[in-house]
Structures are given as C-alpha cells and as structure tokens.
Amino acid sequence: MRTTAVVIGAGQAGLAMSSQLAARSIDHVVLERGEIANTWRTERWDSLTLLTPNWQSRLPGFGYEGDDPDGFRTMPETIAFLERYAKNVSAPVRTHCRVRSVRRSADGYDVLTTQASWHCEAVVLATGAFNIAQVPAVAQALPPGIAQLTSAEYRNPESLPKGGVMVVGAAASGAQIADEIHRTGRPVTVATGEHVRAPRTYRGRDIQWWMDATGLNDERYDEVDNLRRARSLPSFQIAGYPDRRNIDLNALTSLGVKLVGRLAGIRDGKAQLSGSLRNLCELSDLKQNRLLDTFDEWAAKNGLGNAVDPRHRPEPTRVEASPPLVVDFAREGIRTIVWATGLRPDYSWLEVPVLDPKGNICHDGGVVTEAPGLYVMGLPFLRRRKSSLIDGVGDDARDLSAHLAEYLGAIRRKSPRHFSCASPTAQGREA
Amino acid sequence: MQTAKDDKVVNNGVNVAALFGAQEALKNAPEAAKFTWRSTVEWVDGTHSRSTIEGFYGLGAEQKHKKKFTFDADHPEVFAAEDRSATPVEIVLAGLASCLTAGVAAVAQARRIQLRSVSATLEAGMDVRGILGMDEDVRNGFDGIKVTYNIDADASPADIKAIVAQSQKRSAVYDIITNPTNVTVEVA
Numbered sequence A: 001m002r003t004t005a006v007v008i009g010a011g012q013a014g015l016a017m018s019s020q021l022a023a024r025s026i027d028h029v030v031l032e033r034g035e036i037a038n039t040w041r042t043e044r045w046d047s048l049t050l051l052t053p054n055w056q057s058r059l060p061g062f063g064y065e066g067d068d069p070d071g072f073r074t075m076p077e078t079i080a081f082l083e084r085y086a087k088n089v090s091a092p093v094r095t096h097c098r099v100r101s102v103r104r105s106a107d108g109y110d111v112l113t114t115q116a117s118w119h120c121e122a123v124v125l126a127t128g129a130f131n132i133a134q135v136p137a138v139a140q141a142l143p144p145g146i147a148q149l150t151s152a153e154y155r156n157p158e159s160l161p162k163g164g165v166m167v168v169g170a171a172a173s174g175a176q177i178a179d180e181i182h183r184t185g186r187p188v189t190v191a192t193g194e195h196v197r198a199p200r201t202y203r204g205r206d207i208q209w210w211m212d213a214t215g216l217n218d219e220r221y222d223e224v225d226n227l228r229r230a231r232s233l234p235s236f237q238i239a240g241y242p243d244r245r246n247i248d249l250n251a252l253t254s255l256g257v258k259l260v261g262r263l264a265g266i267r268d269g270k271a272q273l274s275g276s277l278r279n280l281c282e283l284s285d286l287k288q289n290r291l292l293d294t295f296d297e298w299a300a301k302n303g304l305g306n307a308v309d310p311r312h313r314p315e316p317t318r319v320e321a322s323p324p325l326v327v328d329f330a331r332e333g334i335r336t337i338v339w340a341t342g343l344r345p346d347y348s349w350l351e352v353p354v355l356d357p358k359g360n361i362c363h364d365g366g367v368v369t370e371a372p373g374l375y376v377m378g379l380p381f382l383r384r385r386k387s388s389l390i391d392g393v394g395d396d397a398r399d400l401s402a403h404l405a406e407y408l409g410a411i412r413r414k415s416p417r418h419f420s421c422a423s424p425t426a427q428g429r430e431a
Numbered sequence B: 001m002q003t004a005k006d007d008k009v010v011n012n013g014v015n016v017a018a019l020f021g022a023q024e025a026l027k028n029a030p031e032a033a034k035f036t037w038r039s040t041v042e043w044v045d046g047t048h049s050r051s052t053i054e055g056f057y058g059l060g061a062e063q064k065h066k067k068k069f070t071f072d073a074d075h076p077e078v079f080a081a082e083d084r085s086a087t088p089v090e091i092v093l094a095g096l097a098s099c100l101t102a103g104v105a106a107v108a109q110a111r112r113i114q115l116r117s118v119s120a121t122l123e124a125g126m127d128v129r130g131i132l133g134m135d136e137d138v139r140n141g142f143d144g145i146k147v148t149y150n151i152d153a154d155a156s157p158a159d160i161k162a163i164v165a166q167s168q169k170r171s172a173v174y175d176i177i178t179n180p181t182n183v184t185v186e187v188a
Helices: A012-023 A038-042 A075-088 A137-141 A172-182 A207-213 A227-232 A249-255 A277-301 A390-414 A424-429 B016-027 B088-110 B157-169 B172-178
Strands: A005-008 A028-031 A099-105 A108-113 A117-120 A122-125 A147-150 A164-168 A188-191 A258-260 A263-267 A270-273 A326-328 A334-339 A374-376 B040-045 B048-058 B061-073 B115-125 B144-153
Touching (some): A005 A117, A012 A075, A122 A390, A172 A334, A249 A258, B016 B088, B061 B088, B088 B115
Parallel strands (some): A005 A122, A122 A374, A188 A258
C-alpha cells in the first residue's frame, strides 16, 4: 500500500498529527497496534487520573466542554475523549496493526506491519516515550518470595500480596502508588533518589495553571539552559485527585509511609539505601522554591497581587535524623516491590540508524535530521516543556506537520514523479 | 539563578571555562573520561603507615602529579598507639571536606558568586565496639557524618545553601561514602 505519510501510534500525539496532516491535505494513515488510546487502556493503573486539569487536557480545536474544568479525567474518560477526538478529525486509524519494522527505501520509507506493508515518503513516530520499564540491575538480587512489578504493570492494591510494599522511585507514579497502597493498610516504604517536588495548588491556583499562565509550559527547547537535563527530569510528585491533596514526601510520611534513600543495592535479603537522602530532599525543596519564586515574580509583574492568595512556601521536607541505610525485607515484612523507576521508549522496530549509544532517538525538536522525512513526537521537552502533556501535542503537531509539508514540497520539486495521485479523502475513509 | 551582575568580576580561583570545555571534549570521547586513581602504602611500625600518591591515569594516558605527596596515618594514645599522625577515619573526613569544599568553589564560580571565606567543621560518631569485634550489631564505621559550613559570600543565604547542596550532588567522596562501592583486596 502507498501513502504519503505513515503515523505510528493512535494516542494523543498521533491523532493530533493526523488532524494537522488532514488540514494540509496530506495523505496519511495512522497505524495502531491496539485500539485508539492503547496505552491509556493497557498500561495504566485503575485509579489513575490525569495530572493536568480538564481545561488543560485539550487537543487542537477540541477543548473541554464539560462542567468540571478543574477536575481530572479518569482513564475511561481519557480514553473516551481520545476516541471522540479521533472521530471528530476523521483520523484514518488502522487498529490492531503492529509495526514490525521501519526502513528507508530509495524514495522514502517502508513500514512493515502485522497487516499490510506501507510505502511512504514520511513517517511520524508517535509511539510514546514510556514503552519499556527500566528496572535496575539490582532487581536480580531480590530474595525469592518477593513479588515484583513495574509501575506499568501495577493495577490496584488488592491484587498485591498482603504485607508490606517497597515502592522504588518517587516521581508522580511512585508517589501516587505509594499513597494508594499505604491507605489500604499495607505499610509502604518509599526508596527515593532525585525527585521533583511541587504543590498541587499554590496561592489558590492549580500548579498547571501557573505553568501555563507564566509561559513555562511553552518554554522552547532551544531556549532552555540544559536541554539534556530538562528532558530527563522526573515528573512532578503530584496527582490529579478531586481533593487536590499533595503527595510529596511530607504528605506520604504524614500518612506513616517510611522514607529511605535511593536503592543502591540488594544483598543477602537486604536493601542497601543511599545515605544521600537529606541532600536530595534539600535539592528538591530548593528547586521547588525557585519555581515558586518564578511564579511570584510573574504574578507581581503582571499585577496579579490581589487575584491570588498571599505567597507561602511549603514546609521543608522532613527527613529523620538517621534514615535507615539497610532494610531487611523479611524482618520488615516486605512482600512486594513496585519499580516506579521510569520507562524508556521502544525503538527495536526502527531499522533506521538514528539512535544514540543509549538508545535514545537523535532529533532536533522532533525532526530526525539524520533521516529526512522522519519525525518523532510525544517525548519530554521535544519542542516545548509541555511536549509530553496532552496539551503539548497540538502545537508540536502544527510545527512538525509544517516542516513535513515543506519537506514534501522540496522533494517533489526535485523529482516530480514522486507526486502522490491518491486523493486525501479516499485514502482516509478506506475501510 | 545569578545573583551577581554580568559585568562583575568573580574569581574563586576555579577555571570553570576549562571544566565546561572538558565536558564538550569528553562528550565524543567517553574513553578519555576513564580515570584510575592510585595510592601506595608502606607499613612503618605499629599502627603507623605512610601512603604515597604520585601517578594516576586519565585522558587516555598515564599522568603524574607535579610532585610526590605523602600522607602518614597512625592511631592515638587512647588506642595504645604512638599518635604519629591522624587516624585513617579522620583522613576520610578530610577527604570529604576537601571534595565538598572544592565543589563549593566550583559551583560558586559557575554561578558567578564571589566567595569571601569558606570553612566547615566535620563530626562523625563511631562506636568502637565495632572495630573491637565486641558486638555484631555495631558497625565498624561511622554511624553518621555531620558537616557544618560557614560561608561568607556575595549571595543570599538561600543561594549559599543551594551551592552547598549542589556540591554534594556532584561530589566524588560524598558518593563514595553514601553509596556502596566494591572493594577487592588481594594478596599478590
């Protein structure tokens, strides 16, 4: 089968790109290995809600129109939202179509799938940033009898063995999972390394309102100081709960969650924890306060003094005088470990040499410069700080579809015989 | 995060330009970043020994310090020894102190903050029943280390705290002490 562009992935990024390609009358197809919004269906836990409020979880031309703009969508609501969007933009999605390989050919790309194979001039990778869980090597030394699962496999506390749980990692996933499990009466120990603390609300407004209003979410990748670092930052330690409660380390330890340092090793049935916990908590507090300073400066500069509550600072992270450096799994009754240690993208099927030694795709704001016609979306800080949010894929899709259109124009001027004759609507509506 | 004006001269004696230049050079030559540090020791008498440090490996070649450095170590009289030099554990404290302090200077330079004076006191508790083998529940080493910095600099207290926090984050000795490190001891 031939088309002009193949979009891989029918999540929010792929669907947003589809809407922009259609707006530019560029023939394309969206290949999805499962159903629309696949990973929201299959790789998220039951109680998960979006971290961004409803008003902000929007796609091009498709905002929130319900009566709870400050609420947070559940997984079923998120899936329904994306399904409605796909219908709304008539995205030409082929479901249950898993890509086996993407290769360059003389005049474009060959995409082999479990269904048809496609030849095209451009490929947009919208397969997500978080496909494969990164489980640390120390997991191999876990004593037998301790269940282990990753944050992508976790569904609910009830499906875990009874007894204590160690959650490794305290970014958004780890913190939420720790909070949820501990509240069911299973004692939780959180082992955390570097983490990014933030209050859910500040001066009466949601933190995502501040990130949006101050322009921080729109900060561009070519304007930020240390892009590599900005792209690898863990997520804010926040949740989208109706009561907007915090789940930072103080909130967790107030519940009775035990806080220990980074998991540095496992030996003889014991976890070895780093002694740097106090430093990491202080670094996190300092970073949080710098962010709140930025909000305050912006609010003052824009005359918002009376529209928001007075400034305040969350209490510093409480760390006990001598946090444990060793946790004996048996003695502490820990029966399960949840690895909330991050995920990385899967490019095993991408047979184009555009990966760096660490397996990350080399790109300039989503344009894969070493492979003309190849684009990637949905990665953290791809083009803007908001790139990995639902709210970010719209602008990225606009930018990258413009680049793609220009690329097509250029190659057609060079070799007019590449011009595709198929009409966009016929291609898109094909059953 | 700058607190000094751009045109102000800040000199803490650290060549940060060279450090950033090194980052650039090493980006494409990760093998050159592999260093090996060395030290030799000779027993003198009793608990007194003398360590010598001269050569190390890095940037793809054998390197040498400008001169040979020696460090003695001994135990104090309360340990029924001669007290000819500081104890190994005190030298570890000095190592941590130096590493953190060098970091403070480097971070301050990078953040264009002029340091006027930096000092710190270090304290580490140790229950000697550990090294005397009297109780399995007592470890040989420190039960904790406390470092207290006194810094006079051209910056706010928050910025000074941030410099000290960043220094720990990038400190080699802090990492060696707070995280497990494999030690292999052989007899030739």
